[in-house]
Amino acid sequence: MAINSTDALVNALTAGQTTRYDFNKITGGSAYAIGRWYDMSMLGALPIANAWAGTALAWKTCDEATGNGTQIFGMPHGGNVSPSKKHLLNLQAWTTAATGVPGTLTLVDLQGYWPGITNNSAVAQTLTGTPTLRYTNGEGCRLYWVQTSAAGATAQNIALSYTDSAGNTGNTLPVTVAMTASAIAGHISHAGTAANNYGPFLPLASGDTGVQNVATVTMSAANTGTGALCLARPLASISLSVLGLMTEKDLVNQIPSLPEIKDGACLVWLWGAGAATAASTTFAGGFEVVWG
């Protein structure tokens, strides 16, 4: 029975159609800079780290059960429930480092990524494969670039040719988007406080509401480093404000409430650093889902 009323929600919960997963992640050996966003899927602990398996430039689908086919790195949420629908119910999160606050955790359903895109090129790099998406035509899905190995010191901008959720091909980013010179591994390289930085997601052309495929990636100058272009659906965010104080979020009493978690969703966190975050900072918490 679909959850379309408070009574239906209570019924699903008391019937046991709910589960919880706790996560425990620690940042790496490099500090995070204020105002920048970082991918947390490649951090170790619980669940395990994403090592961006795959063939360079070829689409790699991600899901709950198999991860990227090599690392099962998404946070488990109880398996497939179709024909029922699963919803995100609650979030809790905390950090234990003074430099871990303030900041924002954003939960996304990572549809997949194109790995092994080099920063060391100034010509168009053609991406291959057709994404299999959990959202029809990529509606609501957004792109972000994760630096998977550190970038060199050369300034560069990123340009794309993508297909929007309406099926229009050849769309380009509407503005100049600057990558971060010397970005560390894990940095969503276009997200920061410098001129022409945007984040956590790449801006879309006017009128676009989603992305279903990307044809090419072009850097404005050759640099060193490698990255992955990710396609994900944002689901919810939770802010951390006070050292050691857990933040709780009830996702029923907000609009839109109860974000849907699709069968197979690969749940990962992105971290928006509101402070210079020291190396080896722990972020932990949990989430609860319900289905009906």
Place this chain on the structure above:
Amino acid sequence: MTIRCLADVNAAYARGAFHMQRFQKNAGGSHNNQFIDTSFSSGQPAYDARVGVPNTFTPAIAQKNDAIWFPPIGADEERYLHKVELWGSQATFNGPGSVYLFDLLGYYPLIDGDSTEPQVFDNTLTLPRFADGEGVFGVVVNHVAPATGHGFAEIVMTDHAGVQSTIQTSIHDLGQNLVCTGNQTSATSGWGGIAMAMPPGARGIRSIDQLTYLTPPSGLHCIYLIKPLGTMVLGDNALFAEKDFLMHNGWRMPRIYDGAWLGMFENIGSGTSRTVAWNGNFHFVWG
């Protein structure tokens, strides 16, 4: 009858199918932005050092008032935790802070922190609740004898699907009676999380089968197997904190099974220890 809608909750209260159980936990050990098990404080329920036969799974089944007590219910009824209230006994609340509520399913006590030999765990007794381990997490606590350094362990466990796998994780040296679950890939610091590492794809732990220290931390450790119930956030000094799971947790009241051993990890956000007693109430409803 069971609780399946809001009217059922109100009806349960109307017919008296509820209970408020008080607790008091006296000042605890030193901890600074770390989680500590309130069972390591005197009060009511009483102090519990989680001891037993070393490396042997010891099921936790609440008896009388050794944990937060709740009344028995009929075989056709279900019991839920509706609300928790918590406040300090003095103006110095030692807050703000965070509380993590759990059902302790059992534990492996007195794991030797000096041994580098494989320590095979005895699982003759099994999980008393959530038998397949779905949603059950491991938590490492340093108890009885303090660690002297960060450790690194290789742990064999069986997950919720019955698959046995091996993981490696750090065991942090934070202080006696504190949660020291690791999240590093070597014997280095990195404290703050509660849930220990699990194999890829695991949705819970059915049993811990073996532990081998690659870097021994010394001291004695205990691995809990818990089912998380919920969380609550405490306010400032002398401020009564209340968590209504129905209203403030997406209508999700944790179900409390017969024998549930209700415990709390606490983490105060200021100071280095909780110097005042905490009092509170657990409100149960059933139907």
